[in-house]
Amino acid sequence: MAGGRFICIANVNGEICATDNVCPHWGGPLGQGRIEDGKLICPWHGWQFDLRTGETPRKAGIRLAIYKVTVIEEDIFLAL
Numbered sequence: 520m521a522g523g524r525f526i527c528i529a530n531v532n533g534e535i536c537a538t539d540n541v542c543p544h545w546g547g548p549l550g551q552g553r554i555e556d557g558k559l560i561c562p563w564h565g566w567q568f569d570l571r572t573g574e575t576p577r578k579a580g581i582r583l584a585i586y587k588v589t590v591i592e593e594d595i596f597l598a599l
């Protein structure tokens with residue numbers, strides 16, 4: 520949790536990505552999902568979110584919040 524939000528942090532081929540942990544569809548726990556080809560897949564209904572843009576092909580106008588990440592040694596900092 521950071522800034523009052525539940526955050527999903529993922530290591531995608533060595534790049535650390537951070538998003539809201541709450542799926543914008545029906546609130547699924549994105550941190551329990553999986554990643555395929557740079558897409559975060561929600562465990563509840565399988566919606567896919569691009570980890571760079573937050574966009575989903577399932578519904579125009581719905582976007583997952585993506586946070587800028589800075590990694591310094593073993594610490595991860597987010598711009599919320």
Ligand code: FES
Nearest residue numbers: 542545547561564
């Ligand atoms: S709650 Fe995530 S796809 Fe439905």
